[in-house]
Amino acid sequence: DVKVTQSSRYLVKRTGEKVFLECVQDMDHENMFWYRQDPGLGLRLIYFSYDVKMKEKGDIPEGYSVSREKKERFSLILESASTNQTSMYLCASRRRQGYQETQYFGPGTRLLVL
Amino acid sequence: RKEVEQDPGPFNVPEGATVAFNCTYSNSASQSFFWYRQDCRKEPKLLMSVYSSGNEDGRFTAQLNRASQYISLLIRDSKLSDSATYLCVVNKDSPTGGFKTIFGAGTRLFVKA
Numbered sequence: 001d002v003k004v005t006q007s008s009r010y011l012v013k014r015t016g017e018k019v020f021l022e023c024v025q026d027m028d029h030e031n032m033f034w035y036r037q038d039p040g041l042g043l044r045l046i047y048f049s050y051d052v053k054m055k056e057k058g059d060i061p062e063g064y065s066v067s068r069e070k071k072e073r074f075s076l077i078l079e080s081a082s083t084n085q086t087s088m089y090l091c092a093s094r095r096r097q098g099y100q101e102t103q104y105f106g107p108g109t110r111l112l113v114l
Numbered sequence: 115r116k117e118v119e120q121d122p123g124p125f126n127v128p129e130g131a132t133v134a135f136n137c138t139y140s141n142s143a144s145q146s147f148f149w150y151r152q153d154c155r156k157e158p159k160l161l162m163s164v165y166s167s168g169n170e171d172g173r174f175t176a177q178l179n180r181a182s183q184y185i186s187l188l189i190r191d192s193k194l195s196d197s198a199t200y201l202c203v204v205n206k207d208s209p210t211g212g213f214k215t216i217f218g219a220g221t222r223l224f225v226k227a
Contacts, residue, residue, distance in 0.1 A: 033215070035217075040122070040219060041219060042201065042217050042218055042219030042220055043158070043201070043217040044217075045214075045215065045216075090157060090158075094215075100146070100163060101146070101148075101205070102160045103150075103158075103160065103215065105157035105158050105159070106157060107156075107157055108157055
């Protein structure tokens with residue numbers, strides 16, 4: 001079974017704090033993703049990474065950065081947390097075979113920024 | 115306009131009913147299509163891929179209409195355990211190579227006893 005783990009299920013931070021969200025996958029997948037999910041908006045892609053040290057902006061990268069130093073680990077960084085970054089954050093890793101693919105999601109981190 | 119649009123619902127149906135969800139996508143260059151299921155307070159999980167010829171997995175049937183740019187999911191003989199949010203997912207080529215994945219906002223289904 002593929003396993004994607006995230007460092008925290010729940011986090012409470014204050015405005016202006018630097019926040020690290022970590023994601024680890026155990027299936028040697030090259031592709032990893034960070035999404036946020038908000039009611040009525042669905043999942044929105046923040047950043048993704050095709051391989052180690054490679055990253056690409058998604059649809060809403062502002063206020064976020066990422067790090068992929070090792071294949072199994074993809075970190076999301078909020079440089080200076082703001083209240084509009086309160087959300088559910090989901091990490092995923094992807095297995096692809098031609099056009100067929102499966103994204104495996106972690107359990108999510110619910111972040112509250114006060 | 116959103117790239118992937120779904121009726122948010124909720125759809126409230128009795129057990130045993132047949133229910134259908136539609137999803138439209140705006141980019142005609144989209145390459146591959148999927149339905150994911152997300153239970154309340156859980157992460158999304160792949161339900162099924164959607165093939166051009168249509169495909170079936172037990173009580174679930176997925177269809178793709180490229181000309182009209184929509185995808186459908188049909189659930190027959192609904193069970194209480196089918197209650198969830200169903201996410202339509204579309205891949206399209208990324209300008210820098212590979213695929214870009216776009217999720218719809220989801221359609222909520224409640225199956226009642």
